[in-house]
Amino acid sequence: MIEVIGSLVILAGSVFLFAAGLGVLRMPDSYNRIQTGTKASTLGTILVLLGIAILHPAWTGKLLLLVFFILFTNPVSSHALARASHTRHVPLSDKTVVDRLDEAEHPAGDA
Template sequence: MLMLIGSLITLIGSIFLFLGALGILRMPDVYNRMQAGTKATTLGTILFLAGLALGYSHCTCWPRILTLILFIVFTNPISSHALARAAHHIGINLTEKSVTDKLAEDEAENGEKL
């Protein structure tokens, strides 16, 4: 019974992982891809690992899974922030649909890269 619940949680997690990858494919520019890529995969990984830890509790010890989940929740936003900052720094433009870009305006005003 516990195994069935765990497997369903894992299934939901894998669907989120798939949607994150689909977002990478479909979104129009780097920043939107980052939004899809980091958010959907964070919850996807949490659910996938939690389901496995629930179903196979005798061979995936839960402290290690918990550490892995904590690590992913902490590092995923940091790595996406670093990449977004680098992408803006080397001058990758936003898509044409975009409304505003305050960061580029301020950089143009100060005459230097922040």
């Protein structure tokens, strides 16, 4: 019974990881790919680790530490990628409705 629950949790996690991968293919520009690719994967990874913790209760402490490190390092890398992209003027998709950062860095008339 425990094995079934653990496996289902891992399966749920892999569905989110699949969504993250599909997002990388479908999204129109780098920023949106970062959104789906690196971050829709957080819940996926956490669920997979949780599933492993259910299957192997002795590992729970170490797995919790892994979750903790993912929660702290994942946003830093996403942020660094996005900031570097914007600094290098990687274009935003046509669907973009507003870019306040560009407006702040280049006030009107100074395009």
